[in-house]
Amino acid sequence: MKDSFLGKRIRGGGYALKGALLLIRNEPSIQVQFAIAIVVTVAGFYFDITKTEWMFQCIAVGMVMSAEGLNTAIEAIADFVHPDFHQKIGHIKDVAAGAVCIAAFVAIIIGCIIYIPYLQAL
Numbered sequence: 001m002k003d004s005f006l007g008k009r010i011r012g013g014g015y016a017l018k019g020a021l022l023l024i025r026n027e028p029s030i031q032v033q034f035a036i037a038i039v040v041t042v043a044g045f046y047f048d049i050t051k052t053e054w055m056f057q058c059i060a061v062g063m064v065m066s067a068e069g070l071n072t073a074i075e076a077i078a079d080f081v082h083p084d085f086h087q088k089i090g091h092i093k094d095v096a097a098g099a100v101c102i103a104a105f106v107a108i109i110i111g112c113i114i115y116i117p118y119l120q121a122l
């Protein structure tokens with residue numbers, strides 16, 4: 001079982017889960033996004049949003065947190081391979097942060113499309 005196809009997949013899933021927990025425990029930006037995810041989940045139940053809205057909301061939350069996780073990994077690699085100041089490292093980090101910015105911008109638009117009509121109906 002240990003080195004079987006299924007065993008390797010299960011072990012890989014365990015490492016990935018460990019990585020997700022490490023991000024939530026140690027990364028302030030992920031912690032903020034996790035808190036926002038909880039708030040919008042509560043809002044989703046409060047306003048009784050539709051199944052489609054739940055799907056878009058879940059995709060938006062997953063997209064932002066995944067992008068932030070990858071950004072964190074890229075920053076860690078950049079600092080590991082080149083701990084000193086370097087223009088190229090700055091560019092790499094800016095581009096990685098830019099990806100998070102795009103994901104967050106799209107998530108904000110999705111949030112507005114979902115919740116503005118519910119807020120107007122209050």
Ligand SMILES: Nc1ncnc2c1ncn2[C@@H]1O[C@H](COP(=O)(O)OP(=O)(O)OP(=O)(O)O)[C@@H](O)[C@H]1O
Pocket residue numbers: 029075082083084085086087088089090091093094097
């Ligand atoms: N080694 C470096 N060389 C050149 N510029 C850097 C370097 N490290 C950081 N920078 C610049 O500073 C910005 C912030 O980098 P930093 O690694 O502090 O990211 P951060 O977004 O503050 O991440 P975190 O808050 O997760 O530590 C980068 O986007 C880049 O423009």
